Amino acid sequence: MPRPKSPVRLEWVDPAICSTDYRLKIIGRLPFFKHLPPGAIAKINSLFHDVDVSAGERIYFEGDEAEYLYLVAMGKVKLVRNTASGREVLLDILRGGDYFGSFSTLSGRVHTETAIAQTDSCILRISAGDFDRILADHTDVTRKVLEAVSQRLAESQEIVKQLSAYTVEQRIASALMRLASKLGEARGEGVLIQLPFSRQDLAAMTGSTTETVSRAMSRFAEEGLIRSGRKWVTILNLNRLKELAKRGAVN
Amino acid sequence: MPRPKSPVRLEWVDPAICSTDYRLKIIGRLPFFKHLPPGAIAKINSLFHDVDVSAGERIYFEGDEAEYLYLVAMGKVKLVRNTASGREVLLDILRGGDYFGSFSTLSGRVHTETAIAQTDSCILRISAGDFDRILADHTDVTRKVLEAVSQRLAESQEIVKQLSAYTVEQRIASALMRLASKLGEARGEGVLIQLPFSRQDLAAMTGSTTETVSRAMSRFAEEGLIRSGRKWVTILNLNRLKELAKRGAVN
């Protein structure tokens, strides 16, 4: 089977894209702000500051004081935790419109993860104090933020379950599906997951190694479930992949 | 080394203990209510209803509609997720004063875990609607709840990291430490963890099996780190256990 040339097309991050217009749009789309009137959003917008970061750059480190809440305006950001032995565990990948950074900043907390730009990105940030003021002004916003965080907690617990009880192959299948629904783009033959997204990253997401991920992906490809190359994956048969994630073993 | 007879003494759950006085005390101690004046707490208390459950009874199931927020008044409750293959993953163990159940109830959500009484327990519950009303009345409470949930998210992510990168032995050591700091009681020779708490449970916490847990615990016992028996564990040397959890391998 001839392997297609890389379908990856990287988005440019034009600094000008962090323009006021664009910022308003991103901020106004956030689940916890989107119900607010334009006036309020404009006011909130003025409290955010933007930061351009290039691929690979760290936005903050695990252990740093958590002084800001961040928002991905453009680009992709990954959240990782490093183990004592230097191994990297990938907790989440965020795209435009996602927020990150701790909310529990009141009590002098520190970040529990490291945030790294996966692509050149434009990040918005707001100080904990300003964010608190927003929460105080808009009680309904706090409620929405609470829901968003609860949602993340549920997702994290789902991952705990998977790591506890599933085989590597099942975990990889699940990870691919999560990524597809979150970051995938429909293509003629399937759903393309394109980030600069390596086997390395998949390994860090599934608590595994590049070699094992590679082997599993080869098996998936043989079965016609996916097609993959350097830093991209296309999912051809989502249903069978889902089946596999639940029941295990390609057979 | 002679093994001590079981030091486990189970607490009685007297139904009368869910008296108004006791309820006020428990509710008033919750991190997100404790700053409120007695009057407000009394009012909140009137919105809670109590339920007595006996050991092993399920309080709700994964997939059930999330209509209530729960509060452990007395006893121990465990949160588990079941996999397709019937395996049980233990997510958390809760004691008196801990809350559980989903906060994201507005959008018609369902519970993502199953809650099981570990001992005979007295549980308080409040409907999602009533809880929302409290949040609306006390904006500062929402903020505290948000912090509490964020904290749990961080804990869950820590567990993801451990499952991803550590050996079973390290995970068991970590689990014991978590349990000790949360549920342990100081004893002459160390910290006693006493719940009806089996190897089975530890296996479900660490994504492992009873046999493997047993072997690891035997090794720990040989090294003088712990002493254990049927449904209880005493930690003798917390520092070395911590060391082990970080660096790995008893040696």
Next chain:
DNA sequence: CGACTTTTTGAGTCTAGTCAAAACATGTGG
């Protein structure tokens, strides 16, 4: 004292990790 449950131990097997090397892509500069 039994009947029952939980824990421990043992032997065999398999999944996934490690180490090492080859194959492949991608971008660069001649």
Next chain:
DNA sequence: CCACATGTTTTGACTAGACTCAAAAAGTCG
């Protein structure tokens, strides 16, 4: 446009940690 340098992915052989199955030992309770 090609050849090379670099980083990524794949493949192979070997190993080890942890699971499974089976059975014995130790606690617990009526």
